[in-house]
Amino acid sequence: MKYNISIKLISKILLVFSTIFIIVAPLLNILRMNVLKGTIVLFGRYYFINEFYVLWLFLLFILFAFIFVSIVFGRVYCGFICPQTILSQIFEGLFDFIKKRTSALSKPVIYAAVLIFMAILSLFIGFNLIAYFIPPSLVIKHAFFEPDYLTPYLWVIAGFVTLLIIFDMALLRHKYCIYACPYGFIQFLFNDSRTLRILYRPADNNLCKDCTDCADSCFMKIDPRKKALQVQCVNCGYCIDACRERFDSKRETGKNLFYSFGLDEDKKNKSKNRPFFYKASIALFLLIGSFIIFLAKFSNYHYLNQSIFNMNQAFIVNNKMIANKYKLIVENASDKSKKLKIKLVNSELNLHFFSSDHFEIKPHNSLTLYPVLYIVNKKNSKNFKKGPYPVVFQIVNSKNAVVSAKNTIFFITKKFNNKK
Numbered sequence: 107m108k109y110n111i112s113i114k115l116i117s118k119i120l121l122v123f124s125t126i127f128i129i130v131a132p133l134l135n136i137l138r139m140n141v142l143k144g145t146i147v148l149f150g151r152y153y154f155i156n157e158f159y160v161l162w163l164f165l166l167f168i169l170f171a172f173i174f175v176s177i178v179f180g181r182v183y184c185g186f187i188c189p190q191t192i193l194s195q196i197f198e199g200l201f202d203f204i205k206k207r208t209s210a211l212s213k214p215v216i217y218a219a220v221l222i223f224m225a226i227l228s229l230f231i232g233f234n235l236i237a238y239f240i241p242p243s244l245v246i247k248h249a250f251f252e253p254d255y256l257t258p259y260l261w262v263i264a265g266f267v268t269l270l271i272i273f274d275m276a277l278l279r280h281k282y283c284i285y286a287c288p289y290g291f292i293q294f295l296f297n298d299s300r301t302l303r304i305l306y307r308p309a310d311n312n313l314c315k316d317c318t319d320c321a322d323s324c325f326m327k328i329d330p331r332k333k334a335l336q337v338q339c340v341n342c343g344y345c346i347d348a349c350r351e352r353f354d355s356k357r358e359t360g361k362n363l364f365y366s367f368g369l370d371e372d373k374k375n376k377s378k379n380r381p382f383f384y385k386a387s388i389a390l391f392l393l394i395g396s397f398i399i400f401l402a403k404f405s406n407y408h409y410l411n412q413s414i415f416n417m418n419q420a421f422i423v424n425n426k427m428i429a430n431k432y433k434l435i436v437e438n439a440s441d442k443s444k445k446l447k448i449k450l451v452n453s454e455l456n457l458h459f460f461s462s463d464h465f466e467i468k469p470h471n472s473l474t475l476y477p478v479l480y481i482v483n484k485k486n487s488k489n490f491k492k493g494p495y496p497v498v499f500q501i502v503n504s505k506n507a508v509v510s511a512k513n514t515i516f517f518i519t520k521k522f523n524n525k526k
């Protein structure tokens with residue numbers, strides 16, 4: 107029994123899945139930012155601004171994946187992943203249906219229905235895009251139920267995106283991919299003599315029926331018989347399916363179009379192959395390397411993040427005490443409130459806190475504290491050595507377990523010793 111895998115079906119399934127993924131990514135906390143608080147969420151984990159390098163590492167991995175895939179497989183992102191492709195196909199199909207299959211009487215009603223559907227879908231995409239930068243719950247709350255200062259910004263941005271998408275879907279669709287998409291052309295820049303392409307290879311010239319089914323099936327308006335590597339070709343394989351179906355419909359065996367990593371004559375040409383293998387190997391090495399580094403940083407994750415700064419070094423209180431003021435920023439990335447305590451580690455000085463060393467921090471929140479540390483210069487005590495002294499600010503939980511530790515410095519001035 108003969109099985110023919112429909113490349114078109116695979117492309118459509120992947121396009122639908124990738125579009126759904128892009129829609130749900132911010133809603134399921136897979137990837138989103140909160141520009142109001144300076145946080146990001148990556149695969150369910152919260153990161154604060156000083157840990158954003160984890161996001162950059164992830165984006166670096168995506169960049170190398172993009173370069174590697176473009177070198178080896180060409181513009182496949184456009185053919186198998188890009189939401190613009192599936193949206194263009196949906197509206198292209200709807201407009202074609204109206205043009206060819208509807209009566210003159212029903213045309214305006216169906217046009218109006220398609221335009222309303224387009225507007226609702228575009229508005230949804232507009233708000234979905236905002237959800238990548240502002241938590242989805244806040245977007246829904248302030249755009250629809252509880253107006254506040256955010257409401258006009260949300261509607262202006264969503265409205266602007268909606269108009270752009272309506273313009274794109276009503277007038278451009280695949281024309282945008284053919285003539286304007288910078289992302290598509292950047293992918294083409296990485297093409298090489300052995301990059302995947304569509305090859306027109308009829309067993310003998312009589313085999314081609316000249317039916318133009320291949321060219322007609324191409325939404326990028328290419329005739330794949332003319333040239334093997336064309337800048338607009340997204341390797342979607344629709345033309346391969348169309349040609350095979352043409353033969354199948356006539357109960358004949360044949361196919362004139364194939365996927366191929368390079369032209370047949372280039373495959374044996376070592377000098378043409380070498381640069382391709384170098385480029386692909388370097389891109390693969392960077393791709394794997396960036397993924398390992400990202401994974402290492404991602405797995406080394408802790409819910410509590412601490413930053414400590416000595417704000418004004420040393421100041422003297424009543425000639426007897428010397429104090430240092432600090433700025434302590436604590437960030438709780440977990441979804442539970444935490445009761446914590448600051449503990450000091452310093453072997454040389456007997457340091458004390460002016461204020462309470464206990465605090466509570468809410469989930470997904472940050473807290474800024476200004477602890478002041480002091481030391482007393484008692485009568486007859488020996489002069490302190492000239493500082494600075496290393497101090498460790500530990501944060502411990504209710505079980506006295508250390509959850510974070512950061513090094514800083516305690517300063518002593520010379521003046522303090524002289525005035526005892």
Ligand code: SF4
Pocket residue numbers: 304323324325326327328329330338339340341342343344345346
């Ligand atoms: S030539 Fe074939 S593979 Fe290339 S874009 Fe057109 S249909 Fe897709």
Ligand code: SF4
Pocket residue numbers: 313314315316317318319320321331348349350352362363
């Ligand atoms: S679909 Fe196949 S047979 Fe028809 S024109 Fe294209 S290559 Fe020739």
